[in-house]
Amino acid sequence: MNAIDWPQRVHRALKDAGVRLVAYVPDAGHKRLIELCHADAAMRAVALATEEEGIGLAAGAWLGGARSALLMQSSGVGNCINVLGMVRECRFPLVMLVTMRGEFGEFNPWQVPMGQATPAVLEAMGVVVQKVAAAHEVAPALAAAARLAFDSYTAVAILVSQRVIGIKSFHEQAAQ
Amino acid sequence: MKATLHRREVVRTLLAERGELLVVSGLGSTSWDCTAAGDSPLTFPLWGAMGVAAMTGLGLALAQPKRRVLVITGDGEMLMGLTSLATIGVQRPRNLALAVIDNERYGETGMQATHTAHGVDIAAVARGCGFEAAQVVWRESGLMAACRRLRAGAGPVLAQIKVVPEKLPLALPPREGALLKARFRRAVLGVAADAA
Numbered sequence: 001m002n003a004i005d006w007p008q009r010v011h012r013a014l015k016d017a018g019v020r021l022v023a024y025v026p027d028a029g030h031k032r033l034i035e036l037c038h039a040d041a042a043m044r045a046v047a048l049a050t051e052e053e054g055i056g057l058a059a060g061a062w063l064g065g066a067r068s069a070l071l072m073q074s075s076g077v078g079n080c081i082n083v084l085g086m087v088r089e090c091r092f093p094l095v096m097l098v099t100m101r102g103e104f105g106e107f108n109p110w111q112v113p114m115g116q117a118t119p120a121v122l123e124a125m126g127v128v129v130q131k132v133a134a135a136h137e138v139a140p141a142l143a144a145a146a147r148l149a150f151d152s153y154t155a156v157a158i159l160v161s162q163r164v165i166g167i168k169s170f171h172e173q174a175a176q
Numbered sequence: 177m178k179a180t181l182h183r184r185e186v187v188r189t190l191l192a193e194r195g196e197l198l199v200v201s202g203l204g205s206t207s208w209d210c211t212a213a214g215d216s217p218l219t220f221p222l223w224g225a226m227g228v229a230a231m232t233g234l235g236l237a238l239a240q241p242k243r244r245v246l247v248i249t250g251d252g253e254m255l256m257g258l259t260s261l262a263t264i265g266v267q268r269p270r271n272l273a274l275a276v277i278d279n280e281r282y283g284e285t286g287m288q289a290t291h292t293a294h295g296v297d298i299a300a301v302a303r304g305c306g307f308e309a310a311q312v313v314w315r316e317s318g319l320m321a322a323c324r325r326l327r328a329g330a331g332p333v334l335a336q337i338k339v340v341p342e343k344l345p346l347a348l349p350p351r352e353g354a355l356l357k358a359r360f361r362r363a364v365l366g367v368a369a370d371a372a
Binding site: 021044046047048049050052055058059060061062063065066068082083085089090091092 | 223225230231232233239240257262263266356361365
């Protein structure tokens with residue numbers, strides 16, 4: 001385990017940023033943050049069936065005056081590509097917190113292509129990419145991303161490195 | 177069965193005396209239908225992002241739980257976002273309604289058959305996902321009841337309204353996405369739309 005409880009700090013940063021809607025497709029790296037969001041009576045945590053649903057949800061929430069954030073694994077970024085066009089054309093604020101696979105010490109080769117393409121794909125669609133490689137950097141990065149998104153009408157993705165998530169093998173993942 | 181309803185009249189009926197109703201329309205013909213019924217800042221017409229109209233409606237419904245939200249989209253657009261029905265069914269927003277204007281065609285690309293032309297029943301999928309009510313509407317006689325459910329029934333509700341496949345004159349809303357977003361937010365939120 002990381003010495004720093006970054007999911008707890010991210011949860012706090014989301015609340016401080018006025019985020020009351022958190023949508024996600026589960027990832028092992030997001031397990032604790034998802035639990036914290038579900039346990040928070042002041043937040044609505046919405047499970048998605050596929051990540052692109054979350055782009056529509058975030059857009060609709062902003063149209064109605066609510067701030068939201070999306071949690072996903074890097075593989076899910078690929079599912080969002082076309083609909084990110086709406087975010088750019090409409091200048092919707094967007095906060096994506098992406099846990100990386102296929103990036104650092106990966107054990108599953110099928111994760112590598114999308115993991116390696118994730119920053120380029122996001123940048124190609126006009127999303128500001130901010131990489132985080134240490135647990136203590138995640139919550140401050142989220143707070144800054146929320147300001148960039150909601151105050152400056154920008155789409156921002158924070159990519160949380162496998163160095164932070166720390167999954168080493170399939171068996172360890174299965175045991176989570 | 178053969179469709180008898182005409183999409184422009186159906187959408188005009190759905191939007192009659194719309195008042196404070198918030199509308200999201202799916203890309204293509206349903207956005208033109210909504211514009212033909214009267215462009216409004218309280219309509220957010222999609223020009224792209226095929227497949228996310230229903231989820232945009234869900235986000236809006238969760239953000240504005242006291243306002244009625246109606247998504248008007250086509251069968252092709254809804255098929256591309258079919259998983260949304262499962263997500264909406266789990267969230268159970270009381271204020272969200274989906275009208276699927278079903279001509280069984282991809283209307284913008286050459287009128288190719290969609291899966292609904294081969295019997296795929298979107299309303300049955302919605303029922304299977306836990307919607308409060310979801311029906312296929314074939315006739316004028318069923319349209320008024322469906323309209324009442326869409327406008328005021330406990331959500332989530334869906335009506336799959338079969339319409340005649342027809343090519344109609346374009347009725348285009350503004351195209352610029354940032355403008356559509358800003359005018360919608362101002363209409364819903366007032367001065368708060370422009371505050372931090």
